Structure formats: structure tokens, C-alpha cells
Amino acid sequence: MNLQAVRSIYYFEMARFFRTFLQSFISPVISTSLYFVVFGTAIGSRIDQVEGVSYGAFIVPGLIMLTVMTQGISNASFGIYFPKFIGTIYEQLSAPVNFLEIVLGYAGAAATKALFIGLVILGTSAFFVDLSIQHPLAMAGFLILTCISFALFGFIIGIWAKNFEQLQLIPLLIVTPLVFLGGSFYSISMLPPIWQTITLFNPVVYLISGFRWAFFGTADVPVGLSLLAIAGFCALCMAVVWIIFRTGWRLRS
Amino acid sequence: MTAMVKISNLRKIYDGGFEALKGVSLEIREGEILALLGPNGAGKTTLISAVCGIAVPTSGTISVGGHDTITEYRAARQLIGLVPQEINLEPFQKVMDAVRFSRGLFGCKRDDALLERILRQLSLWDKRDAKVNELSGGMKRRVLIAKALSHEPRVLFLDEPTAGVDVELRRDMWDTVAQLKADGVTIILTTHYIEEAEAIADRVGVIAKGELLLVEEKAALMARMGRKELIVDLQEPVAEIPNALAAYDLRLIEDGRALVYTYDTTADRTGITNLLAEIAAAGLTLRDIRTHQSSLEDIFVGLVKEDAA
Numbered sequence: 001m002n003l004q005a006v007r008s009i010y011y012f013e014m015a016r017f018f019r020t021f022l023q024s025f026i027s028p029v030i031s032t033s034l035y036f037v038v039f040g041t042a043i044g045s046r047i048d049q050v051e052g053v054s055y056g057a058f059i060v061p062g063l064i065m066l067t068v069m070t071q072g073i074s075n076a077s078f079g080i081y082f083p084k085f086i087g088t089i090y091e092q093l094s095a096p097v098n099f100l101e102i103v104l105g106y107a108g109a110a111a112t113k114a115l116f117i118g119l120v121i122l123g124t125s126a127f128f129v130d131l132s133i134q135h136p137l138a139m140a141g142f143l144i145l146t147c148i149s150f151a152l153f154g155f156i157i158g159i160w161a162k163n164f165e166q167l168q169l170i171p172l173l174i175v176t177p178l179v180f181l182g183g184s185f186y187s188i189s190m191l192p193p194i195w196q197t198i199t200l201f202n203p204v205v206y207l208i209s210g211f212r213w214a215f216f217g218t219a220d221v222p223v224g225l226s227l228l229a230i231a232g233f234c235a236l237c238m239a240v241v242w243i244i245f246r247t248g249w250r251l252r253s
Numbered sequence: 254m255t256a257m258v259k260i261s262n263l264r265k266i267y268d269g270g271f272e273a274l275k276g277v278s279l280e281i282r283e284g285e286i287l288a289l290l291g292p293n294g295a296g297k298t299t300l301i302s303a304v305c306g307i308a309v310p311t312s313g314t315i316s317v318g319g320h321d322t323i324t325e326y327r328a329a330r331q332l333i334g335l336v337p338q339e340i341n342l343e344p345f346q347k348v349m350d351a352v353r354f355s356r357g358l359f360g361c362k363r364d365d366a367l368l369e370r371i372l373r374q375l376s377l378w379d380k381r382d383a384k385v386n387e388l389s390g391g392m393k394r395r396v397l398i399a400k401a402l403s404h405e406p407r408v409l410f411l412d413e414p415t416a417g418v419d420v421e422l423r424r425d426m427w428d429t430v431a432q433l434k435a436d437g438v439t440i441i442l443t444t445h446y447i448e449e450a451e452a453i454a455d456r457v458g459v460i461a462k463g464e465l466l467l468v469e470e471k472a473a474l475m476a477r478m479g480r481k482e483l484i485v486d487l488q489e490p491v492a493e494i495p496n497a498l499a500a501y502d503l504r505l506i507e508d509g510r511a512l513v514y515t516y517d518t519t520a521d522r523t524g525i526t527n528l529l530a531e532i533a534a535a536g537l538t539l540r541d542i543r544t545h546q547s548s549l550e551d552i553f554v555g556l557v558k559e560d561a562a
Contacts, residue, residue, distance in 0.1 A: 002327070002360040003360075004357050004358075004359075004360045004361065004362065005357060005358045005359070005360055007357060008353075008354050008357030008358050009358070011357075012354050015346075015350070016345075019345065083343075086341060086342075086343070086344075087337070087339055087341035088341045088342060088343055090305075090307055090335065090337050090341060091341075091355060091358060091400070092358065093305075093306055093307045094305040094306050094307055094330060094333065094335050095330060095358040095359050096326065096327040096328075096330040096331050096359060096360060097358065097360075248309060252306075252307060252308065252309050253267060253268075253302070253307070253308045253309070
């Protein structure tokens with residue numbers, strides 16, 4: 001295991017994050033505050049409570065998940081796509097590193113950034129609403145697993161993408177709708193019965209539900225199912241990454 | 254001398270079906286400078302990419318320092334430094350960070366003293382805190398070399414290191430290469446500047462259309478294939494070559510003011526004595542004589558043309 005290489009890639013990616021630290025830090029703070037103003041205060045004042053939780057607090061887990069998923073994907077996909085685009089990938093390909101080490105470096109850094117932003121949002125939320133976390137360990141587990149899974153997913157997209165359009169395509173057309181329709185801002189029980197059934201085919205529902213359970217102890221779907229969903233998604237991404245590693249797909253000519 | 258790089262029967266067919274390398278075999282000796290000459294699209298970069306692990310060979314084997322580049326890729330790649338043809342650099346990184354990153358990628362512990370030595374050798378030390386995108390083209394190329402040297406490779410591949418580089422920088426580059434050779438580094442450079450191969454290489458390989466046409470000592474190559482021309486300037490121009498001189502296969506140049514006789518320097522008899530005597534016998538008066546040795550470029554163009562025919 002070339003740990004030195006993993007560290008180099010990881011630091012390199014984190015350096016990009018710290019170069020734009022203000023942007024990395026301020027932008028989630030501002031966007032979270034905006035969500036609270038719009039959903040929490042303006043709309044939330046008319047909703048009162050969802051499943052025994054004030055609406056402002058109810059949306060916190062969904063908001064964190066929403067951001068962590070999109071940030072994990074965009075950081076990891078851009079991280080590996082950019083060297084491919086500008087040609088510096090030759091160095092990683094000709095260095096004595098294997099694919100696992102490259103993945104650890106890139107996806108690890110992307111997951112770290114997503115986790116950081118998730119925690120910033122959590123901290124910001126505490127200024128707006130009273131938050132209690134009933135199952136802190138489960139909360140941390142769900143959060144970290146989601147960061148890792150979506151960083152891996154983003155890495156796969158970055159390898160697959162042949163141009164900037166493709167890089168944006170999957171996040172824009174698939175991930176964003178799934179995340180918004182996954183119950184970030186509402187409980188599934190608020191939907192008409194037919195939509196409740198359809199929604200259960202959205203994998204993101206399970207992630208948000210499980211994460212919300214860790215906060216408030218209430219969930220749309222059984223928490224075991226949520227855990228299974230995120231673990232399954234993580235395993236699937238790892239398997240795909242492993243296949244890419246075996247074949248050198250879209251990396252080595 | 255032992256073989257540092259051993260390439261056997263290397264074939265590379267790209268996904269589109271293009272056969273970039275058609276069974277190339279080549280041994281590169283430890284400590285030598287080998288220049289690979291060839292026109293654009295000859296397969297030079299593919300050959301380097303296959304050795305360095307960027308392209309996967311379709312068939313054939315490659316070993317570097319005795320390590321197979323597929324089964325023992327870590328040991329093999331540890332020995333290799335690669336300076337690519339394109340200037341591929343992360344634009345916002347500082348020079349020192351860029352070089353440090355490369356060293357780390359090769360699994361080496363941080364060693365700033367070594368990196369300082371490398372940067373000084375390449376006249377980059379003053380620029381160590383400059384961002385890459387603030388540097389001139391020539392400086393960027395040096396950064397690429399510094400990155401390639403950061404893990405102290407024993408074999409250095411330079412893919413057209415002086416393409417688009419001004420004369421002064423080219424000389425600097427040649428000095429750097431000479432210095433590396435003195436340190437015992439094996440150097441393989443591709444170029445289509447013949448003068449570059451002529452100036453610094455020990456051996457020259459010629460590639461065209463995915464085939465290695467020859468690999469030979471530069472001096473031997475030039476001697477073997479070196480043709481020399483004797484140019485005889487005449488006092489009075491002639492309209493045609495006198496029949497008496499037909500056996501010499503002469504050419505008339507400069508509006509009949511000079512005769513050109515091509516001969517082989519390695520032959521037992523060059524025929525010069527007889528030729529000069531017969532020119533005099535034919536009634537022509539000599540004004541001057543000159544000779545011209547063909548360069549590697551003439552040889553190269555001849556070879557590639559022959560191959561195309």
C-alpha cells in the first residue's frame with residue numbers, strides 16, 4: 001500500500017478546498033440560512049408541526065442530506081475529472097499506485113469536504129431552531145456513510161464523464177430530483193397514498209428517513225431498511241469502482 | 254552493459270482498430286541516451302506510454318530494471334520518470350507544491366533538500382513559490398522535468414522535450430540531459446529535430462508507422478549510411494556532362510558551374526583520383542573543390558521515404 005501517495009492526493013484535493021475556504025465555508029452557511037428563512041419561517045409558520053417536530057427542525061436532516069449528497073458527488077466527480085481534462089492524470093497513471101489508492105485519495109477528500117459542509121449546516125441550524133439528536137452515534141454513522149457513498153458515486157461519474165456536460169448530467173437530471181422528492185422538506189405521510197407508494201422506489205427516501213430517525217426517533221420507513229439501503233448503495237459503488245480498477249475503463253487507453 | 258529497459262514484441266492496437274505499434278523489440282542500455290526519431294504519428298508517444306503504464310499493450314512484454322511493467326508495476330514504475338510532450342500542469346499550484354506532490358505520489362518521503370537541488374539545477378529555485386500559471390512556457394517545461402526527477406528515477410523519458418522551445422532553452426535542456434547522464438540516468442528522448450539526436454544521443458532509433466526501422470550507434474549509423482559529396486567548381490560553365498565522365502554518375506548544378514560526385518566514405522576506393530584526372534582530360538578547368546558530409550537528417554529522410562515506398 002502506497003500510503004504516501006494516498007496522502008499526497010488527499011492533501012492535494014484538500015488544498016483546493018482550503019484555497020477557496022471562504023467560499024467553501026460561507027456558501028453553505030448562506031444557503032442554509034436562506035432555506036430557514038423561506039421554509040422554516042415563511043412557510044413553516046403555517047405548517048406548525050410534522051410528526052411532533054416543529055417544521056423548522058424537521059427539515060434540518062433533509063437539508064444536511066441534500067447538501068452532503070450533492071457536495072459529495074460534485075467534489076469527487078470534479079476532483080478526478082479535472083486532471084483527466086487538463087491532462088495531468090498522466091502522473092497518477094504512471095506512478096506506482098493502484099486504483100484503490102487513487103480512489104482513497106480522491107473519494108476520501110471529497111467525503112471529508114462533504115462531511116465538513118454537513119457539520120457547518122448542522123451548526124448553522126442550531127442558530128435557528130432547537131435541535132435535539134436522539135441517536136448521536138447513528139446520526140454520525142448515517143452521515144459518514146452517506147458522505148463516503150456519494151463521494152464514490154461522484155468518483156464514478158468523474159471517470160465516466162467525457163466532457164463537462166456529462167459531468168453535470170447525472171447530478172442534474174437524476175440526483176437532484178431524487179433528493180428533492182426524497183422527503184427532504186416533507187414527510188412521506190403527507191403525500192396522497194398513490195404517491196407514497198411511488199416514493200418508496202426512490203432510494204434517497206431511505207437515506208433521509210434513516211437520518212431523520214437519528215434526530216427525532218420518527219421515520220417514514222423502518223430504520224433497518226434505511227441502514228440496508230445506504231450500506232447497499234455504498235457496496236454497489238465500491239463494486240463498480242473495483243470493476244473500473246480491474247479494467248482501467250476510461251482511464252488507460 | 255546490461256539492458257535497463259527491455260521491450261519484446263510490443264504491439265498496441267487502439268480501440269478504434271488503429272495499430273500504433275507493430276511488434277517493436279528494443280533494448281535500452283543502462284546509462285545511455287537513446288533518441289527515438291520519427292515523423293508525427295509514428296508511434297513514439299505510444300511506445301513511451303506503454304512503458305510508463307499509461308497505455309496497456311495489446312501484446313508483448315516490457316521490463317524496466319528487470320521488473321515486468323504489468324506484474325511488477327510498482328517496482329518498474331518506481332524507476333521511471335516521465336516528461337510528457339504536452340505541458341500538463343495544475344495551473345494554480347505553486348512550483349514547490351507541484352514537485353512535492355509528484356514525489357509523494359511515487360511513495361517517497363518528503364525531502365526538501367533534494368527538491369531544492371533539483372529546482373536549482375533547473376534554474377527554478379527562484380520560482381519555487383510562484384504559481385504554475387504565472388510561468389513562461391519554457392519554465393513550465395522545466396517544472397515538468399523537476400516533477401519527473403522528484404523521485405530520483407533511473408530511467409527518464411523525455412517526450413519531445415524541446416518542441417516549441419527557443420534555442421537558448423534547448424541548449425539548457427541538452428546540458429541538463431548531459432548532467433543526468435553523468436549521474437548514470439538512462440535517458441530516452443523522442444524528437445523530430447534531427448540536430449537534437451545528433452547533438453546528444455549515443456544511439457539513435459528510427460520509428461515510422463509503428464515499426465522500429467533501425468537502432469544503431471549514432472557514429473556507426475552516420476559512418477555506415479554517411480554519403481559524402483564532392484563538389485567540383487568549374488572555371489567555365491558547361492551545358493552537359495562530357496560523355497567521358499558518364500561512368501561517375503555525376504550531377505550538374507549551379508547552371509553548369511559545378512559537378513557533384515557522390516561516393517561512399519567507407520569504400521576501398523573512392524574514385525576521386527581518377528575522377529579528377531578524367532575531368533582534366535576532358536578539358537575542363539577546376540576552380541575549386543568542396544566536400545559535403547550528409548547529416549543524420551538526410552539519412553532519416555532517406556529511411557522514412559524508403560519505408561513509405
